[in-house]
Amino acid sequence: MTLSQSVARPPMIMIVAALGPKLGIGYQGAMPWRLKQEIKYFKNVTTNSPADKINAVIMGRKTWESIPAKFRPLPNRLNIILSRSYNNTFDENQGIFYYNDLNQFIKDLNTGKYELPKPIHRFFIIGGAQLYNTLIDQVNDLLITQVENDQDCKIDTWLDWNLSNWNQQPTEKLSHFINQGDTNIQVNNDFIQEGDFKYKYAYYTRN
Template identity: 35%
Template sequence: MPRVLNAVVAACPDLGIGHRGQLPWHPLRLSKEFAHFRRLTSSSEEGKQNVVIMGRKTWFSIPEKNRPLRDRINIVLSRELKAPPAGAHHLAADFSSALALVETQLSERADQVWVIGGSSLYQEMMESRAPTRLFVTQILKQFECDTFLPDISPDKFVLLPEFPGVTRELQEENGIQYRFEVYESVQQ
């Protein structure tokens, strides 16, 4: 059975996910939402680690003191870099190369695979034939955005009524309401 690919993202009502290399609501911090991200992307299987795959811009948008993401195998995608950026564990030229790396060199250590951005990487994952889950934090306030999540097509993804460990209750921090949603790819 093929490995399930997971993506985690927080998006405004217009599916905006970034503005000038930051989260759209920056400098506001959504600590509970960030804890949700950390809990999802950190492994729970003994002796293994989750893999986080991200584009170069996403890597550099993470504050240097938080790179690499602790207790996770960090893979950065770039066609330009010749070596992993300082702190990253692995460099891959593209998404398929990153997945091949997971299945070959990292197969014994890797637990779940998580895509954490950016936009083109989400697009590629959402178009793949692999079983896919999207963990979306729907931010219920619009902020200015210049980077967007691709449309979540209802003929490709179904919103799950519930998912273990993910609350459906409305959340609020710093005057911003949001809710967690999980979508699963419809297997053709």
């Protein structure tokens, strides 16, 4: 699922919640936590765009199927689902693309195969681990919710990322980056506590 740099596309961003220090993101096919404020942040960031544009979320089939049916597709965003078993189709009524290759999807957009309701402002990669680990070299911006937990949190899925190749930006730059749209999303450098977990939002750019 590589993406040719010669193919024109809107900015592509990874957004993920990960447990430090090893960047754990899942257990038995599900998230190891349910953080209400973090879910709201994810929704606000991935939907926030100028009024004349729309964002798209890119996910693998397992991530798609892990979303409760009543919440699918993710509203007010184009949903792009990737799986080798798909035949490159578009459900126009629900705004869902089913593709087996991200590069082919971008090419089809560029050739005008689809009439979108609005131009795409940003692509957000939202999981799962295979997409995160495969496409990390194709993005320049990471939005990571840095999760901490003092208890024994079961994790069996991790990100294979080397963050030494990235620079964490100050909160002011995070705020500027996520607010390039019509919604004012408030963030600061403080930890948020929910149950046994605490977390804060971070923005990384490639060195």
